[in-house]
Amino acid sequence: MRRILFALVLLISGSVLAQTTVSGTVVDQNNEPVPGANVVVVGVAEGAVADFDGNFTLTSTLNPPFQIKVSSVGFDEATVQITKNNQVVNVTINESSTLLDEIVISASRTPERLFESPVSVERFGLREIKNTTAESFYGGLQNLKGVDINTNSLTFQSVNTRGFATFANNRFLQLVDGMDNTAPGLNFVLGNLVGMSELDVQSVEILPGASSALYGAGAFNGILFMRSKNPFDFQGISAYAKTGITSQEAAGDNQYYDVGIRAAHAFSDKVAVKANFSFLQGEDWHANNYTDLNNPGADRSNPGYDGLNVYGDEVSTTLNFDELAGLPSGTVGSAFVTRTGYEERDLANYNAQSVKSDFALHYRPWGNDFEIILNSRIGRGTTIYQGANRYSVAGFKMQQHKIELKNDNFFLRGYIVSENSGDAYDTRFAAININRRWKRDAPNPNNPNEPSWFGDYAGTYIRTFLGLVQGQGLSREDASVQAHAAARAAADTGRLIPGTPEFQNAFNSVVTDGDLTTGAKFIDNTKFRHVNGNYNLAHLINDWADIQVGGSFREYELSSNGTIFTDYDGPITYNEFGAYAQLQKKFADDRLKLTLSGRYDKNEFFDGFLSPRAGISATLGENRNHNIRASIQQGFRNPTTQDLFIGLNAGRAILVGSAPDNLDRDVRTFSVSDRGQEDFGQPATVEVVGRAAYENSYTASSAQAFALSRDVSDLQVANPDIIKPEEITAVELGYRTQLGKFTIDLSGYYNSYKNFIANVNTVVPFYGEAGDGGLSAIALANEDFQVYQAYTNSDVNINSWGATAGVDTKIFGNFDLGVNYTYADLDFDKASNPDFRTNFNTPKHKVKASFGNTELFKNFGFGINYRWSDSFFWEASFADGDVPAYTVLDAQINYTVPSIKSIFKVGGSNILGEEYYTAFGSGNIGSIFFVSWTINP
Incomplete structure (x- = not known):
């Protein structure tokens, strides 16, 4: 950590002292405050956010005169002329049907209108949080177009876009205030189990598709950005309390409650602090699918019965x-x-629980935009995780500690993320x-x-x-x-x-024994350390263009005492780094915007990789209300820590990672059959190293064929290659427009994958050499073999494509109506590659709709959300099976009491009670009914 701090000190940039301060209030046409309104300086990347009462304070490096723009989702944009320092302005913005003037940051790492973003972006802000029909803001994300949420547990929901979804979703990145929220040892995000409190969320942005050019290896299939509220801008004490029931046929009706509190205070224009705490508890979704995997349709009288749950x-x-x-x-x-x-x-432990806390100190030494932030987040949760097996993750803990220096032109942050598996065990x-x-x-x-x-x-x-x-x-x-x-x-x-x-x-x-030959406990204390920074050079070149440069460094430290990784002789460490640059330039009266990006990344086990991106958007029409965008980029995904160093007996197969150092670290002893000993002179036991899965193995499908036919010609040698980074070439086209009351957003994409990372099951004979036509086949006939799961790359073409279409409008005067459709498809010849698993796990068709009114009458609003998902085939290491089509209806009503700064809500998710599941083997998702009281949201 001292090295990180030293690097931070060396890399601190001199900040430019602010010259102008502007303050004021943002209200709507009814003179009600507009919390969360964006206030930005026209032409530069400077801005502020209005608090719950609509108040804001903005500092700028510009001297007057200049203009500020004020916007919020669902309101027309307003422009105000600033003529002097310390000017106080009162801004009125009128409600409208446009959703395109909202400011987003994720697409280009700089503030820009959603309308002009070079790629697709979905945004979920303060207004959406208030009106979500889901029991949590995180669950409400599933109503956005192109977004999938797979529910693994009551407290663990996995967000994904554009296919290839698993609960261990290492293709999708989640950032909380710039920190990677991935659990270091698990290699994926556990939803919002140990993430952010609802009270502290300022905005959520989802960037579908590859974004490696700016965000590196983890940003392969999409990114979810969560930004918290700055204590300088959002002060005071906020709290919420929710209670209700979860209802499921298998579990019955059980109490559900969720409470949280946020406290923030600025002691001066230099020092501000905030703290958050939230606690959620309920009965998890019980999994009770007893389908016989060996003989679907058979009952438990089958002597070879192997039930799913x-x-x-x-x-x-x-x-x-x-x-x-x-x-x-x-x-x-x-x-x-x-x-x-x-x-x-x-x-399993079905007592679902999530405890989140965080503390932040914000220091502005000169009272301007230069800020030093110390932030600590600690989360603890109990959930069910479905991976190779179903894991009861009890008392899982994750910590994030960060120091960040930033102003409107740069940031530099260093942080550490560590996890502790608590009392987790394999069911x-x-x-x-x-x-x-x-x-x-x-x-x-x-x-x-x-x-x-x-x-x-x-x-x-x-x-x-x-x-x-x-x-x-x-x-x-x-x-x-x-x-x-x-x-x-x-x-x-x-x-x-x-x-x-x-x-x-x-x-x-x-469950307290960490040796899987006799116990079930997982021990995991893995962590990673990360430093990254970004500098925007625009102010140095008189805003001729927006030019950004940045880089990152990460070090992993794997520590599982040999229960997950092959670290039985001590922690395993390795590192990776990257650097990038981006140029954005507007032409033709700001109607054309060109974006060029490039990034170089290097993992110590693999050759370096260059990720370029080019995008262009054109604003058309006399009223500038049409925008066409196109982009092409290359991206990559490094193998995860488990892809490289796992060494785990999962029951159905032994999982062995393919890092060069790992192939000989996994050594196991197996007993040889009596027939193998007596008739073929084999020893009573043999030692098999993990390397054999890659160098002395048959394909699982051919071994199954041989078991039935006893024909040696059916056997096919597997010997998969060791893993290397996966690559993608992604093309996207899009169109956005505002036509009267109608906001339309269309996009389509085509992804082509090279060296696609996936798992293959291989069969290792205990004696003989795969392909020898004799002794190894005898070993298989005698059941003297072991199934391994190897981590490798596909040498066949894998392509996917899809499209989204969304329309939002107002009807009957002031009622909001939105409808969107998502299509996703995969091009892969499964018949020619029966042992290769893509885990696409995505419905081909999805339809979502929303209807509501935020002001049906004074201070009273309601919302309804509808979702329909097509059936699809779920493929994962736990089990493969069909996920039937399902329909879900959520609804809520809310009442605001301004005098006590409170919002009361009554709502329910899946109110029709038609149970469904999003992954084969997980528990059926029932209904949640709740009431909530939020103070000073």
Whole structure:
């Protein structure tokens, strides 16, 4: 940290002392304050934001005369002439239907009108937060066009744009006041679980698509920017309280509550502080899909039953009853059998919780726009995370600590992000190891008299089957059904039953054990350190153009004690850096705007990568109410920490990252079958290193074909390449216009991917060499193999494209109506690449609509949101399956009491109660009904 502070001191730029101060109030046509209105100086990147009472103070480096523009979503823009220092102005802006004059920052790292942005931008500000129909501002983002939210948990929602969505969404970046909100070890954002308090949100901007040219490797598929309220501009004490119920068929009706408080005060024009605290708690969505993954449509009488939300039944084997009993082949036969598992409700912590706190000190040493910010954010949460397995993330903690120096022309920040997994555990391994603590899976060769589950099953099945067929004359089919039922009952005798002290003792022991061969606990204290800066040179060149330069440096420190990464011998560190430049220039009476950007990034494991972007927008029409935009850019995505260094047995497969240093770090010991030992002279155990997944493996699909045919020619060698960065070329066209009361925004994109990062399952034989046509095939026939999940790149073409169309207007005088449509599609030949997983996970068609009135009558408003999503196929490491189409209706009414600066709201999400899910394997999403009281929002 001292190195970061030293670098900050060295890089501090001299600030230009402000020359002019302007203050005032922004009101609407009814003389009501307009909180959150943007006030900007025309021609330069200087501005301020109105507080709850519409008051603002702005400082500028310009000498009068100059102009300021005042705007807010849903209001016409107003321009005011400033003629002297310390001028006080009262500005009235009239409500209108335009949404395009709002100022955004994300698209170009500088303030600009949404209308003139070179790329698509979606914005969610103070007015939208007030009127959202969702239970939280974060949930309200799902009503924006082109935006998907996959609900993993009550407290964990994952935002995505333009396809390739998973809960571990490492293609989408989320920034909170410029800090990357990605959990360092998990490599993805946990929604707003440990993010920002609703009271402190000034604005949210979503930038769909690749933005690597300005934001680097993480900005591959989109960025979500959250900006907090500055304590100089937003002072006082704010608070909210929400309560209600969550309603789900599986979980019933349960209390839900969410409270928060914000305090901010400027002690002078130099020092201001703020603090936030929020607490949310409710019952999580229960997952109870018991579909048999091995035989969809079958019930639990299937001896090989493997339920979707049942864990522990992944432990399986093929029992050759004739061989075990020494009988002639065909006497009894064989069967694929799984152990009896536990349902998720017996294993998971459904007490969803989120606790967020932050503190910030803002110091303006000269009382102007130069500001030093010290900010700390600490979050703690309990949630369910669906990755390779379903994880109960209990007491997860994440901290962010930042020092930032900035003025209107530059920023320089250094921060650290660290996570602590708390009491997180894997529900699948909890079930597996609870079973094993009671009774081992297979017979103990050193103690044949020790009970084993599969041994007990086989012995009972053989005796029962022979008795029913030979003694009672039953058909083999009927005898088999009864014998399997008897065998499972015998093998399960004495099994630990949920709710009993014996089960609870075993459960407590397993979830506190960090060795996944005997326990289920995850240990993760990973962190990263980041320094980045940006300087806008426009004021140095008399605003001839807007030229920005910047750069960043990041160092990762992986620390999981060998439970996630292969860091069993100590933390693993590596780093990456980048630098960029951008030029924006207006021509032809400011009707044409050209944007050129370029960035160079280097990760220590890979060659450097250049990300260029070019964009142009043209403002047309006599009233300048039409804008056409086009852009093309290249982007990239570095492999994540897990892509590189994971070493995790996930039950169905062993996950092994492909960093050069990692291939030999993952070493595991496996038992060889009796047949392999006796007939083929193999040792009792073998050691397999992770490298074998990449250098001595078959494709999973060909191994499955071989298991059925026993034809060696069906086997195909896999041996995937080790991973390298993924690349994208993205083209976007768009059109925005204001036609009377109608605001229209259209966009279309085409993305072409190279070296697409994804996972492939490979099968490693315990003996022989893949492709030898002999011994390795025998190993597979003897079930002497292990399935691995390898991290690699596709050598086939993967393309995606899509479009969005949105129309907003006013009808019946003062009623707001908005409708938008999103289309997304993928071009990938799955039939020719059955082992490659793109995880596109996106509906082809989505329709959203909103209707409401913020002033139906004085101080009373309402809103309704409708969403329809097409069915789609969900593909992920946990499970693959169909997600049916669904329709959701949310609604709210609100009443404002200006005398006590309060807003009262009654609302509900999914008020029709039609349960749905956005990912295969997650819990059904029910309804949330709530009432809230917000003071001084």
